[in-house]
Amino acid sequence: MTGDTSMETELRLRGLFDRQRAAFAAQPFPSGTQRKTHLRTLKSQLLRYQDKLVAAISRDFGFRAPAETQMMDVLGSVLEINHALSHVGRWMRSRRRSTELLFMSNSLRVHYQPKGVVGVIVPWNFPVYLALGPLAAALAAGNRVLLKLSDATPATNEVLASLLAEAFSEEWVAVVGAELEDPNFFTALPFDHIVFTGSPAVGRAVMRTAAQNLTPVTLELGGKSPALLLPGCDPRDAASRIAHGKAINAGQICIAPDYALVPRAQVEAFVEGVKDAFARLYGPSVCDHPDYTAIVNERHGQRIRDLLDDARSKGAHVIACAEPGAGRRIPLHIVTGVRKDMRIAQEEIFGPILPVLDYDSLDDALGIINAGPRPLALYCFGHDASARRRVLEHTHSGGVTINDWGWHVLNHDAPFGGIGNSGMGTYHGEEGFRELSHARTVFKRHRWFPVGLFYPPYGSFVQRLILRLWLGRGDPSLSPPSARPSQALGSSAR
Numbered sequence: 001m002t003g004d005t006s007m008e009t010e011l012r013l014r015g016l017f018d019r020q021r022a023a024f025a026a027q028p029f030p031s032g033t034q035r036k037t038h039l040r041t042l043k044s045q046l047l048r049y050q051d052k053l054v055a056a057i058s059r060d061f062g063f064r065a066p067a068e069t070q071m072m073d074v075l076g077s078v079l080e081i082n083h084a085l086s087h088v089g090r091w092m093r094s095r096r097r098s099t100e101l102l103f104m105s106n107s108l109r110v111h112y113q114p115k116g117v118v119g120v121i122v123p124w125n126f127p128v129y130l131a132l133g134p135l136a137a138a139l140a141a142g143n144r145v146l147l148k149l150s151d152a153t154p155a156t157n158e159v160l161a162s163l164l165a166e167a168f169s170e171e172w173v174a175v176v177g178a179e180l181e182d183p184n185f186f187t188a189l190p191f192d193h194i195v196f197t198g199s200p201a202v203g204r205a206v207m208r209t210a211a212q213n214l215t216p217v218t219l220e221l222g223g224k225s226p227a228l229l230l231p232g233c234d235p236r237d238a239a240s241r242i243a244h245g246k247a248i249n250a251g252q253i254c255i256a257p258d259y260a261l262v263p264r265a266q267v268e269a270f271v272e273g274v275k276d277a278f279a280r281l282y283g284p285s286v287c288d289h290p291d292y293t294a295i296v297n298e299r300h301g302q303r304i305r306d307l308l309d310d311a312r313s314k315g316a317h318v319i320a321c322a323e324p325g326a327g328r329r330i331p332l333h334i335v336t337g338v339r340k341d342m343r344i345a346q347e348e349i350f351g352p353i354l355p356v357l358d359y360d361s362l363d364d365a366l367g368i369i370n371a372g373p374r375p376l377a378l379y380c381f382g383h384d385a386s387a388r389r390r391v392l393e394h395t396h397s398g399g400v401t402i403n404d405w406g407w408h409v410l411n412h413d414a415p416f417g418g419i420g421n422s423g424m425g426t427y428h429g430e431e432g433f434r435e436l437s438h439a440r441t442v443f444k445r446h447r448w449f450p451v452g453l454f455y456p457p458y459g460s461f462v463q464r465l466i467l468r469l470w471l472g473r474g475d476p477s478l479s480p481p482s483a484r485p486s487q488a489l490g491s492s493a494r
């Protein structure tokens with residue numbers, strides 16, 4: 001891209017932002033009817049374009065299973081839009097709050113107003129769901145939206161841009177993609193909120209740039225999400241669930257099980273269970289299997305191969321669950337004998353590699369989980385309620401699924417987000433609406449309320465009575481020697 005072209009793109013983006021900001025100023029509180037119309041239009045367009053999106057995503061990936069795109073990208077987006085449509089009217093209502101007893105008879109409410117112009121930065125792994133999900137939340141909250149799409153998905157970007165351009169004017173929703181050479185230019189705009197999905201390293205850069213304008217951010221970042229098999233659980237059933245979670249989209253999911261923690265005596269049964277489960281799902285070869293997705297590009301494919309080579313060079317045992325082939329359809333690999341100095345023990349894998357770590361006691365397993373940064377998800381397998389409760393009380397993660405993987409994210413009445421290194425803030429459901437709205441407190445004084453009783457001159461009987469009732473008497477031994485009773489608030493000197 002030439003310097004002139006880059007400058008033109010930045011000027012266009014700045015123009016789009018300014019137009020959205022001006023349009024929001026002219027209409028700062030869209031009605032519930034208008035918001036629902038936007039959501040219905042978005043859903044209608046998504047359903048119209050679904051086949052084109054499936055084909056485009058497969059083209060971007062080199063091959064992606066059509067059913068995975070329909071289930072994860074299209075269906076996930078429809079479910080989120082449907083939930084917002086059903087509830088946005090209730091979410092918009094102001095909420096009554098209780099005044100302090102001192103102010104009883106007055107009115108206290110919280111009004112939820114749109115923030116303004118929201119920037120959404122979309123990753124490549126689920127380029128529809130992670131674009132239209134935050135977009136639906138932002139539209140439900142009454143905002144204007146600028147979407148920054150990934151440069152790794154040009155075909156999908158083209159279809160999404162057409163889909164949205166047909167449905168919305170650029171004053172409501174606008175799209176930029178790979179033509180923006182410097183992504184920092186996007187995050188440096190004075191948005192009223194930014195939603196970013198991606199890696200912790202890029203999330204830090206987004207947050208630093210956004211801080212220049214004090215722009216609030218929602219960061220969904222990922223991390224090393226553990227799958228913990230509790231003592232006594234069925235290792236083969238857990239293996240089946242984890243194999244699915246690790247193989248869908250070839251493991252290129254922020255909430256994929258990153259590694260498995262297995263009681264030492266059950267490791268062999270678990271490994272065999274994962275191999276058998278993968279074979280049932282995808283057969284002996286993934287080279288031309290119609291349900292197995294490729295790694296998105298050669299750079300990410302080489303990274304997966306490098307991770308495996310690093311583990312082998314440091315003594316790990318690597319087991320391929322199917323015949324590897326040419327290209328970027330890399331089968332699931334199980335790795336045992338994992339050491340702390342291996343890259344697979346340190347980095348988020350984001351691909352079809354499953355490190356298996358053994359443990360002797362639940363305390364050991366919890367220690368391993370808590371020694372690392374807080375993950376986006378945690379998966380716990382077993383039917384011992386006491387042990388599960390202990391896991392929930394002694395670990396932190398963005399979300400949890402028990403006896404399976406990932407399904408908490410597709411239930412849109414509950415919040416989705418990270419904690420610590422795996423992100424901040426939430427979207428989905430009512431929490432997503434609140435995240436992209438400003439909760440504005442409105443206190444209305446009753447006409448005859450005697451607020452003047454709180455005014456100077458201080459020391460009236462009513463003021464002294466209020467302070468005595470709420471504060472009692474302080475400890476005289478802690479009063480500074482220089483304090484004179486006549487100067488103390490509430491004294492009877494007057």
